[in-house]
Amino acid sequence: MYKFKRNIHLKDRSVEMWFGLTSKSRNQHSNFTLYVLTEGPDKPFSYAEPIKSGIPSKKEAERYAITYAKNLLTQLIEREKEEKKAQEGENELL
Numbered sequence: 001m002y003k004f005k006r007n008i009h010l011k012d013r014s015v016e017m018w019f020g021l022t023s024k025s026r027n028q029h030s031n032f033t034l035y036v037l038t039e040g041p042d043k044p045f046s047y048a049e050p051i052k053s054g055i056p057s058k059k060e061a062e063r064y065a066i067t068y069a070k071n072l073l074t075q076l077i078e079r080e081k082e083e084k085k086a087q088e089g090e091n092e093l094l
Helices: 058-093
Strands: 002-010 015-026 031-038 048-056
Touching: 015 048, 015 058, 031 058, 048 058
Parallel strands: none
Antiparallel strands: 002 015, 015 031, 031 048
């Protein structure tokens, strides 16, 4: 498995994420599968979670990894904002 790290920058945050990439060749065409690693590759309990398969090139897989990470980070930021608003609403009721 080819492993690579990307620093994802979104708004005022920066997150380091690790990805893995495997390939299968069929009739001289590569078929890549992209994974997100739960921790760095040197950690003993790191797990590779599959994200997408059937990607035709390594470059496209790396671009998809960045898009995936930015979407994930955006969702986490939005959830954090919603939870903060909910907590503030509960505090006003008390």
